[in-house]
Amino acid sequence: MRLRFLLASSLVPSWVTVVLWLLVCLCLATAANAEEHETTFVNPVYAAQDPYLMVGPDGAYYQAASLKSDRAIAVYRSESLTDRGIHRVVFTAPDKGPYRDQLWAPEIHYLDGKWWIYTCADDGDNANHRVIVLEAETDDPLGSYKIAAELKTPAWAIDATVSKFPNGKRYCVWSGWPEGTRPDSTQHLFISEMESPTKLTGPIVDISSKMYPWETVGRPDGLNEGAQLIHRNGKTILLYAASGSWTPDYCFGLMTLEGENPLDASAWVKQATPWFSRSKDVYGPGHGCLISSPDGSEDWLVFHSSIDPQGSWNRCINLKKVEWNDDGMPVAGQPTSWGVPVPVPAGEPALKPGPNLSEAFDTLDRWELLHFYNGQTLKLADKQLRINASADRRFGDKVLLRGFEYRNLDVHTRVRFDSEEGTAGIVFRVANAGIGRDNFQGYAAQITSSGQLVLAKCDGQKMSVLASTQVPFAPQRWYDLRVVAEGETLKVYLDGAESPQLTANDASYGSGQVGLRALEGKVTFAHFSIEH
Known part of the structure; x- marks a missing residue:
């Protein structure tokens, strides 16, 4: 009432009236925006494991996931990070042959104007796991896919991801058993340049031979898997999962490329401590990815965690907002407890x-x-x-x-x-x-x-x-x-x-x-x- 009187008073110059109205409008807009962003969500947002999300040419989120006892792959599309979205089964494993079983951790990518899925498969024997590449048979990412190739890795291989580096070349990183080691005793991360989306070229380099104690829970010789490559702030960062995925101590590690040659093993430097790890009530947080919010103003970590305090492969998907420090490195803090409301990612579609x-x-x-x-x-x-x-x-x-x-x-x-x-x-x-x-x-x-x-x-x-x-x-x-x-x-x-x-x-x-x-x-x- 006092403001209305002042605005109406003949004692107030017209320019003051205009300024006051602008301030009122600004305050109202700010309050409205604050109220809108106070929309909240809770973890876990849905049930799944090994999430990898990417933003497609249409601005929507896409992710691939294993279904039907790991013998089929579905692709999901969503406008939201908190809702997995609609899905279609796009590939079913053949009944026979080397790629008939155990399709793990698929990733969908849009490369050279086409849709591809990188996953792994075997003949029913885990020791024969190899990375395979699925190629979309249409322009629809939720359409059918076919086996295009097996990436020629020297040994057991899973969890492949691909990325174009600042040098303009595309590289593939995967988790594998080093040659000469006892099967299933350790997993390292390897990198190789790619000639095309379906073919590796040049040397294959082990970039995770050094293992810290926190990377060895459940695997005394160490376990690294589930990598994501991030190019930001003039840095190349590799986010990865460490220790046994079946343990409550599964976690995220971080390494950076110190130099310009991704094929120089000594140039990959691991952070000495876990980047993101368990809390008192969130167990085994690992294998995930960083992705921007719908409006692009924020970054979020999408990851799975176990429902069991002792760890297990019963897993759900969680979201955690990520900040960036003055050194240009991501900071995620601790996992958010399940059921605790937190503000939705910026730009999430309103109901x-x-x-x-x-x-x-x-x-x-x-x-x-x-x-x-x-x-x-x-x-x-x-x-x-x-x-x-x-x-x-x-x-x-x-x-x-x-x-x-x-x-x-x-x-x-x-x-x-x-x-x-x-x-x-x-x-x-x-x-x-x-x-x-x-x-x-x-x-x-x-x-x-x-x-x-x-x-x-x-x-x-x-x-x-x-x-x-x-x-x-x-x-x-x-x-x-x-x-x-x-x-x-x-x-x-x-x-x-x-x-x-x-x-x-x-x-x-x-x-x-x-x-x-x-x-x-x-x-x-x-x-x-x-x-x-």
């Missing part, structure tokens, strides 16, 4: 007001998948979504409508329990959702195998019941579940009832994503519609 949908099970592309056993516990077919949430009781499976938020809503689904136990239902007004049983904020309306219809809210750590009632439970029976949310009033209907079985008033969460949740059992959802 849009959600549309009415008469059927959301027409395509899996609509859904953001937050289920732990990636590609194994969730299937959409014939407009039915089947979830096996019994594989690990620590982790509930969630799917959320991608990119949309709803305030007032009327959502309906049908659910059938295909096992004797479990919990399943609708989640709504969801935010800060990650991998984990109760790793989300919002509401859930769900049926339990103990015969309860429950309306609850979750704060990211635990569920609090708002209302509940007894209902008959029977496996293989279809339940019609409906949720209506209008302002603070939340209502749950079962089996077409005209009056709600549950009603509660709660103002904790005003808007958010909508989806489904399943715990501890096998369930099928049929039909999903939403109005607002």
Whole structure:
């Protein structure tokens, strides 16, 4: 009111009025931007391992991943770092031959106007692992790929990455067994120049023969793998994973090229301590990549960590913002604990007001998948979504409508329990959702195998019941579940009832994503519609 009086007063010169209005507008814009950037996310963002992301010619993120017991590769496309995006299976291993099994750590690259995937494969015997190059058969990165070549390495080889150096030449770095060593006793990083995307040329050089104690956990002779090459601030930096990936001490190391010749082994100098390592509650952080935020103003480390304190190959993907020090080197600090909200990467697409949908099970592309056993516990077919949430009781499976938020809503689904136990239902007004049983904020309306219809809210750590009632439970029976949310009033209907079985008033969460949740059992959802 005081500002309005001053602006209207005839005692204030016109130029002062203009300046004051500009200051007001600037303050309002700054506040709006601050509020927008306060959007948060939580780790882990999805289930996977060995992430390598790249920005395609269209500005979207692309990554490749092994699926189907490591016998197939999918490519993902997303506008966001926190959502893995849509995917297509682009390659399935042949039934016979030297490349039929164990497709590990694929990386997608766009080289010389074409799409390529670098991965490794064997004949079922790990000792025969070799790097292979897949070539896109079309211009579509999510289209089909074929085997183009095997990179001719002298011995066992995995985790290949490629990069063009400041000298204008392209090089490949991979992890391999040094010749003359006992199989599977150690892994070193090797580099070679490339004649083309499918062929190495010239000498092959071991650049990681020196091993520090922190690189030897699980492998007394040392283990280096999962490299990424970064050219920035006049430096060539190699980020890599060290120690056994199955241990909680898996970590990141860093080395720099001190000189101009990448094939001079002595020019590669390792940092004497881990660059990024475990914390009190994040185990085995390793094998990942640095990537810019959607607007290009920030850098983020994308990496996997184990769900098990003792370490394991059960892994999820995490994000950590990276800064750069005065020496031009990246600094990541410590991993962020799971479930702790942090600001989203700058430029992340904001959620849009959600549309009415008469059927959301027409395509899996609509859904953001937050289920732990990636590609194994969730299937959409014939407009039915089947979830096996019994594989690990620590982790509930969630799917959320991608990119949309709803305030007032009327959502309906049908659910059938295909096992004797479990919990399943609708989640709504969801935010800060990650991998984990109760790793989300919002509401859930769900049926339990103990015969309860429950309306609850979750704060990211635990569920609090708002209302509940007894209902008959029977496996293989279809339940019609409906949720209506209008302002603070939340209502749950079962089996077409005209009056709600549950009603509660709660103002904790005003808007958010909508989806489904399943715990501890096998369930099928049929039909999903939403109005607002």
